[in-house]
Amino acid sequence: MGKLIGYVRVSTRAQDFDRQVRDLLAAGVRRDDLYTDHGVSGARASRPAFNRALEALHEGDTLVITTLDRLGRSTVNMLGLAEELRARGINLRVLNLGGGNVDTGTPMGSMVFTVMAALAQMELEIKRERINDSVSKRRAAGKDLGGRRQQFSDSQISNARRLIDAGEAATHVARDLGMSRATLYRRIGELDARQWVTSQTP
Known part of the structure; x- marks a missing residue:
């Protein structure tokens, strides 16, 4: 046996x-x-x-x-x-x-x-549909979706970008901040976009 x-x-x-x-x-x-x-x-x-x-x-x-x-x-x-x-x-x-x-x-x-x-x-798919439906309704109503807040300030992201521009490896900078390299680049891109919009505002 x-x-x-x-x-x-x-x-x-x-x-x-x-x-x-x-x-x-x-x-x-x-x-x-x-x-x-x-x-x-x-x-x-x-x-x-x-x-x-x-x-x-x-x-x-x-x-x-x-x-x-x-x-x-x-x-x-x-x-x-x-x-x-x-x-x-x-x-x-x-x-x-x-x-x-x-x-x-x-x-x-x-x-x-x-x-x-x-x-x-099937049960898992039904639950997922319900969650997606709930999120869509809350977003349409302008309500807070909850979830984790961004925990890094624009100043921290700016400092990270300066380190990268100075030759520091992006992977190391991202790791020190506790985020992925892709997330760091996304945050830098978002910051650049906000700063550009601000600079264009009369």
Whole structure:
């Protein structure tokens, strides 16, 4: 009989994964065979513990997770992973999928997984549409959209530009400010545009 490999993921450092661990242990996964990504989003392609879990799996083994969204956010990625595991002779077991325990090692489990993955993606698309609709309405009404405020003054951006003009590498200047090189150039461009408009005003 193959080994059970458990995978646990929480998206933020503040979240607790004890419940997932308890469920996996109750399902027969040994604590030594648990892999945990803490503070890692499902949208990220690189998840260190998840990669180690995949490496630990061999033909006849089963990857066990508590819910489908532990694998990721995209139907394409989830189904692609299930197919990759199947090609390696590895099963996928989801403890709480559609209110039940689904194992892709069975024909019924494979079908349910496919349907539920599609439904999960549809739900995500609906949520995204609602958010976009809400943002559009707030923008049309002239309301604050929230989000992170720009945290650098025009003076700081001007100083950054002077450093770059003096020969300092833009990548280093951007890193010191805590932003990407592209963001720094965008901020410099915005500042230049505002200053040009001001200079043209009588």
